[in-house]
Amino acid sequence: MRITNYLFTRVGKWSKQYSNLPDRYIKRAMEQVYWRNPEGIQYKPNTVVQRKKFLFSVHRPWTAQFRQDNAPGKLHAKIFVEPIKEWSHFRGDRVQILVGKDKGKQGVIKEIIQERNWVIVEGLNCELKQLGQKEDFAGVWIKSEKPLLVTTEISLVDPSDLAPTPIEWRYTEDGQRVRVSTRTGRIIPLPASMEETIDYKTKGTYKEQPKDTTADAISEITFEPALKTFEMDIMEKMGIREERIPPKSYWY
Missing domain, CATH: 2.30.30.30 (SH3 type barrels.)
Structure with missing residues (x-):
């Protein structure tokens, strides 16, 4: 994969930091799906045809101006961006x-x-x-x-x-x-x-707002992994003991 393609298919860390938006929202706001496979076992899963090359300008990827610049069917000339290994400029410099x-x-x-x-x-x-x-x-x-x-x-x-x-x-x-x-x-x-x-x-x-997920709720451990199936977990919580002896099985 060319590094210029990587630069144009990502959103820079410091570019979106001030907006304080989650990556999943930005990805969803930029997404342009032209065709997607129907759901069903008879179809090949995760087959999606979508736009991969966008024109980045002064408009941020979650704005209406960005969607207008990158409207479906609207193509732009390729722009070559010099790769920068280490970003050294920040807001306030x-x-x-x-x-x-x-x-x-x-x-x-x-x-x-x-x-x-x-x-x-x-x-x-x-x-x-x-x-x-x-x-x-x-x-x-x-x-x-x-x-x-x-x-x-x-x-x-x-x-x-x-x-x-x-x-x-x-x-x-x-x-x-x-x-x-x-x-x-x-x-x-x-x-x-x-x-x-x-x-x-x-x-x-920063002070937590009423609609924010609290830090205590995020740090709380609500799941403990164990080597058991879903049915075994339910049986254990309901106090059901399995006393049947399974028949022998052979693998060839």
């Missing part, structure tokens, strides 16, 4: 823009689109769009940030001197994995906002 009209300016990452190696920097690399223009109405101008490539268009900022720097991952003496500036050797700490989602600022400060 300060970066410097290396290209475009905002070259040299610094800003904070507010959104990550890992499927395309994109980040969106708050308030920078913007464009104006005119929407709703008619003969008797001038329309509305909307300002929005355009995505930037993490490989060539931005660089992390070293907090010690506020200058752009390449980084690499290293281990401290106590075994903690950190980002280190290769120019100054200083550690670039991970931003606190990388854990932030639409439901909480940090996991430790």
Whole structure:
């Protein structure tokens, strides 16, 4: 399997972290099944024809805009994405823009689109769009940030001197994995906002809601595996003892 195909058939971890949605929901929201085998013993099971190649843009996979961009029968030209072995940019990181009209300016990452190696920097690399223009109405101008490539268009900022720097991952003496500036050797700490989602600022400060499954219920062990059949388990719980002696059986 080509790594580019893998990148386009997954949803990046940091791309969906802020939404705090389960993987099964995102998979169901993206699914486009064209044909599925009927149920029955006479049919081959788990035979499904579905869409495997999607166009990832600034719209998240569970939105109506994503479904509109990837409508059934709507095909797009193949987009090649450079594989990144270790993702090093997170929400809240300060970066410097290396290209475009905002070259040299610094800003904070507010959104990550890992499927395309994109980040969106708050308030920078913007464009104006005119929407709703008619003969008797001038329309509305909307300002929005355009995505930037993490490989060539931005660089992390070293907090010690506020200058752009390449980084690499290293281990401290106590075994903690950190980002280190290769120019100054200083550690670039991970931003606190990388854990932030639409439901909480940090996991430790989250308060359970009435509809949430409690942590005690999740950690409770309700099943103990045993070497017995379903019938044997029922008989044991009902106090039924099997006193019949089974006949001998032979295998050839």
